[in-house]
Amino acid sequence: MIICKGRAELNTMREANLIVARVLNELGSLVRPEITTGELDRRAEEMISKAGARSGFKGYHGYPANICTSVNDQIVHGIPNGRRLREGDIISIDVGVLYHGYYGDAAWTFPVGEVSAEAQKLLQATREALYKGIEKAVVGCRVSDISAAVQQHVESHGFSVVRDFVGHGVGTALHEEPQVPNYGKPGRGPKLQAGMVLAIEPMVNSRGPGVRVLEDRWTAVTADGGLSAHFEHSVAVTETGPWILSALD
Ligand code: MF3
Numbered sequence: 001m002i003i004c005k006g007r008a009e010l011n012t013m014r015e016a017n018l019i020v021a022r023v024l025n026e027l028g029s030l031v032r033p034e035i036t037t038g039e040l041d042r043r044a045e046e047m048i049s050k051a052g053a054r055s056g057f058k059g060y061h062g063y064p065a066n067i068c069t070s071v072n073d074q075i076v077h078g079i080p081n082g083r084r085l086r087e088g089d090i091i092s093i094d095v096g097v098l099y100h101g102y103y104g105d106a107a108w109t110f111p112v113g114e115v116s117a118e119a120q121k122l123l124q125a126t127r128e129a130l131y132k133g134i135e136k137a138v139v140g141c142r143v144s145d146i147s148a149a150v151q152q153h154v155e156s157h158g159f160s161v162v163r164d165f166v167g168h169g170v171g172t173a174l175h176e177e178p179q180v181p182n183y184g185k186p187g188r189g190p191k192l193q194a195g196m197v198l199a200i201e202p203m204v205n206s207r208g209p210g211v212r213v214l215e216d217r218w219t220a221v222t223a224d225g226g227l228s229a230h231f232e233h234s235v236a237v238t239e240t241g242p243w244i245l246s247a248l249d
């Protein structure tokens with residue numbers, strides 16, 4: 001069952017996601033050579049608690065940190081630690097908060113200093129694919145119209161969509177129905193209705209789509225060592241079109 005949210009609930013979800021957006025914006029401004037992923041996690045914790053919220057990830061199935069930081073070939077769920085970023089790295093930062101009973105969830109991939117032309121293309125194509133998907137988050141479309149739009153854009157640039165992780169409904173739980181894959185034929189799955197909130201989150205690999213999970217049982221990396229990018233917004237379907245709840249403005 002897909003839970004549709006009313007106006008007041010959407011307004012609360014906007015507040016939750018605005019906290020997420022402000023944290024991502026701040027962390028993005030801190031990304032530079034020599035900072036550690038653990039320092040980014042501590043800054044996120046400080047901002048989230050100051051805003052009167054809690055991390056939406058800490059303790060989720062035992063997840064040990066406040067945010068996820070996934071560097072280079074890491075796709076998602078990288079655990080912040082003492083790793084120092086280096087010039088030329090890319091870092092995907094995923095932030096989730098729980099605020100007044102509702103979750104906010106968004107992610108962004110940042111370049112560390114100057115990065116390769118290939119990395120720049122990967123970031124651009126993945127970010128564009130997110131917005132192609134968001135364009136389909138409208139009343140009357142079906143879930144897989146989002147999926148197909150994302151996949152089409154990614155593959156037109158020669159990159160691969162990750163299959164092992166998907167987007168999701170979000171609300172009073174971090175993960176609600178429906179699943180929102182980043183691949184598939186259009187015209188399938190549930191019809192979108194006003195009040196649905198979807199976390200749309202393409203994860204895109206520069207080479208093949210294969211995934212391997214590290215010994216820590218969280219960090220997902222590309223099977224072939226290629227780079228990976230991840231952009232995510234929480235988006236409400238409304239009568240007047242998609243409302244990107246996790247946009248900064
Ligand atoms: N944005 C990711 C998701 O929605 C982050 C989950 S990380 C976890 O699945 F730590 F909470 F698992």
Ligand code: CO
Nearest residue numbers: 105199201232
């Ligand atoms: Co998510």
